[in-house]
Amino acid sequence: MDPQNMSVAIEDMFNLDFSIPRVGTPTLESPLKDVIFVEDSERISYCADPTANDCLRAKGMPIPAFIAAGPRRLLYHDAAWTRAAIVTCGGLCPGLNDVIKSLVNTLYYVYGVDNIFGIQYGYSGLVPSFGLKPISLTPDVVDAIHTTGGTILGSSRGEQSTEEIVRTLDRLNINILFTIGGDGTQRGAHDIAVELKKRNLPISVVGIPKTIDNDLNFMDKTFGFETAVQETGPIISCAHNEAKGAFNGIGLVRLMGRDSGFIAANASLANSLVNFCLIPEVEFQLRGEHGFLEALEHRLLRKHHAVIVVAEGAGQNLITDDSAPQKDKSGNILHKDIGLFLKDMIIKYFKERKIEISMKYFDPSYIIRSTPTCGMDSIFCLNLAQHAVHAAMAGMTDLVVGNWQGYFTYVPIPLATMARRKIDPRGQLWQSVLLTTRQNQDWK
Structure with a gap:
């Protein structure tokens, strides 16, 4: 990093607010025994570059750092009086049931909370007009749910009235709300936390980051992503087998990745049969x-033969459409289908050149997102859930649990949702993709 850019980056870091609010002062002794408690003063440095941190010290500025996750000595919420609610929102993702199970078990067995409720079908379940009753959750109810994909609570997209949600939480005497979802879900969680503060209601709102695209800011990864990448392996192998099985065979695989190409990029590294990887962050031309x-x-x-992996948000600049952009219920712009578009363009191009090809098209999106987690992802889900419960019981609120440079952290929701995380085309990940696919040998 050159000195001028470093100076700009340092000023940006100085303006970041890593503080985590609380609903009240913790005064209750934790029931946990034989554990290493984390002090509120413990921090995880945001910047791993010692040069940047040295520059901050030289300027007399504090080092930007996350609050470290983990159990606290003093709690705010009394387990005997605590009523916790869990909600899953947005699209399906591997690990939703793992997180639900780990939240329930940690609340019940570690802290002694035995009033735990599952909210049905996202935030809709907190709006009375939908007529959805909370589900009582116990360790017996969630015992084997991690073995299946999806969510036992159901999910939904779409914005609901924050005021109605807060009134429902108050009426149900909920002390803690766990929100499992991506940026839209967590923005909703932030709005709920703000409204609760206005009404002086001491209800902790704690998020667990769920986005299969791995695009939440200020965290290295989100749950479900690792499983998604693993699940692409057999599909890419099938695409390769089909491509190799015919003269001028082409296997085209469309993967999820609305605005960030992390699945496509990592899938291309995990199964190095890929010859072209196309992502939203790197524009390309067809001809x-x-x-x-x-x-x-x-x-x-x-x-x-050739194997192509394309993220769903790639190449949107190529698809001409005069109609107004459509949005889903979460407010996300619905992209045009780059997979089918690219398939048609490839067939048309080689037909014009009178070159025979054999095209095979694969779109495994819903297969990948509805599968159970792999082993390491399941462990990650468990850790996220445990740290979420530790934060909530200590009275922290308006946060999402993160993972940064190998450490679990507490990230203010406004930071986590301020912008989508994207691949840096000059960074190590994309350079690894280019070295592995060797697509630049043909793409000159």
Whole structure:
């Protein structure tokens, strides 16, 4: 990093607010025994670059750092009087049931909370007009739910009235609300926390980061992502087998990744049969001297087969459509289908050139997101849930549990949702993809 850019980055870091609010002062002794308690003064440095931190020290500025996650000596919520609620929102993702189970078991067995409720179908379950009753959750109810994908609570998209949600929480005497979801869910959680503060209601709102696209800010990864990448492996292998099984065979795989290409990029590294990886962060052209189709033709002339992985948000600049952008219930712009578009363009291009190809198209999106978690992802879910409960019982609120440089942290929701995390085209991840696919050999 050159000195000028470093100076700008340092000023940006100085303006970040890593503080975590509380609903009240913790005064109750924790029931946990033989554990290493985390003090509120313990921090995880935001910047791993010692040069940047040295520059901050030289300027007399504090080092930006997250509050470390973990059990606290003093609690705010009394387990005997605590009523906790759990809600899952947005699209399905591997690990939802794992998180629900771990939240319930940690509340029940570790802290002694035995009033735990599952809210049905997202935030809709907290709006009386939908007529959805909370589900009582116990360790027996959640005992084996981690073995299946999806969520036993159901999920939904769409904004609901914050005021109605808060009134419902108050009426149900809920002390803690766990929100499992991505940026839209957590923005809703922040609004709930703000409204609760206005009404002087001491209810902790704690988020667990769920986004299969791995695009939440200020965290290295979110749960479900690792499983999603693992599940792409057999599909990419099938695409390769189909491509190799015919002269000029092409296997085209469309993966999730609305605005960030982390699944596509990591899938291309995990199964190095991929020859072209296309992501939203790197624009490309179809035709011309540096066009993708010419690069694909060059690849077929050399190898007579190709495997292409494309993220759903890639190449949106190529699809002309005069209609107004459509949005889903969460307010996300619905992208045009780059997979089918690319398939049609490839077939048209080689037909014009009278070059025979064999095209096979794969779209495993819903298979990947509805599967149970892999082993390491399941452990990650458990850790996130445990740290969420530790924060909630200590009276912390308006936060999401994160993971940064190998440490679990507490991230203020406004920071986590201020912008989507994206791949840096100059960074190590994308450079690894280019070295592995060697797509630049054909794409010149």
